[in-house]
Amino acid sequence: MKCSNTDYKGRQAGPTTCEKGVRMASLWRSYQVLMTKRPWTVQLVTAGSLVGVGDVISQQVFERRGLAHHNVQRTAKMMSIGFFFVGPVVGSWYKVLDRLVVGGTKSAAMKKMLVDQLFFAPCFLGAFLGISGALNGLTVEENVTKLKRDYTDALISNYYLWPAVQIANFYFIPLQHRLAVVQIVAVAWNSYLTWKANKM
Numbered sequence: 007m008k009c010s011n012t013d014y015k016g017r018q019a020g021p022t023t024c025e026k027g028v029r030m031a032s033l034w035r036s037y038q039v040l041m042t043k044r045p046w047t048v049q050l051v052t053a054g055s056l057v058g059v060g061d062v063i064s065q066q067v068f069e070r071r072g073l074a075h076h077n078v079q080r081t082a083k084m085m086s087i088g089f090f091f092v093g094p095v096v097g098s099w100y101k102v103l104d105r106l107v108v109g110g111t112k113s114a115a116m117k118k119m120l121v122d123q124l125f126f127a128p129c130f131l132g133a134f135l136g137i138s139g140a141l142n143g144l145t146v147e148e149n150v151t152k153l154k155r156d157y158t159d160a161l162i163s164n165y166y167l168w169p170a171v172q173i174a175n176f177y178f179i180p181l182q183h184r185l186a187v188v189q190i191v192a193v194a195w196n197s198y199l200t201w202k203a204n205k206m
Contacts, residue, residue, distance in 0.1 A: 041182055049185045050093035056189040057088030060196020068201045083141045084200050091137055097185045099126055104181055115177035122172055127164055132157060138203035160202050167195060 040048045061084040065071045103126075107117045135156060139149035171191050179187050189196075 045182050046097065049097045050089055052186050053093030053096065053189050054085045054089030056193055057092055057196050057200070058082075058085035060084070060193050061200040063193065063197040064201040064204075068197065080142075080200075080204060084138070084196075084203075087134065087137055087141070091134070092189075093185070095130065095133075096188065099130075100181060100184050110177065112177060115173050118176040119169055119172040122176075123165065123169055127168065128161060131160055131164060134199065135160065135203055138200075142204065156202050156205070160199065163198065164195075167191075 037048070058081055061081045062076070065076055065080070066073070071077070099122075103118055103122060107114055107121060132153065135153055136149055139152050144152060171188070175184050175187050
């Protein structure tokens, strides 16, 4: 596909929408190739990176820290949770869930969503908040107090967003792309969750 980056007078202009589209398509193809060759690694890197992006948004948008006061150590901790907890646990869960509930029908998607939201999500959310608290140096007692304070609110917020996302994810998206789709939607969720996890 050939794109023109000259304006109506023939002068050189910046990248066109066409060129940006070609670049995005090229990035997507590269991602697909990597997913075929190294699906597990790509899923882990994607999860860690997007949890990190969520923390950056949390600090800059919700907490309005400004770049000069950005807590890089906190972002690194949140990324490590993404790499070593979110990626492996959620990626493995989707494989297990596909064996528990077989099929790609609307009924199967609904069953997967119910199992995911009623059994997996509450456990995962508690573990995420607990791990975050531990990495932030909270004692066991402080972590339990924080979980009592924040868990129910976070779980209710989870139910506002994830059931609809997961029905679409289980019905339309192939298994190998589900974690990536969830993590893209989760950039907003991660922003909220990292704010909640780091609110003392």
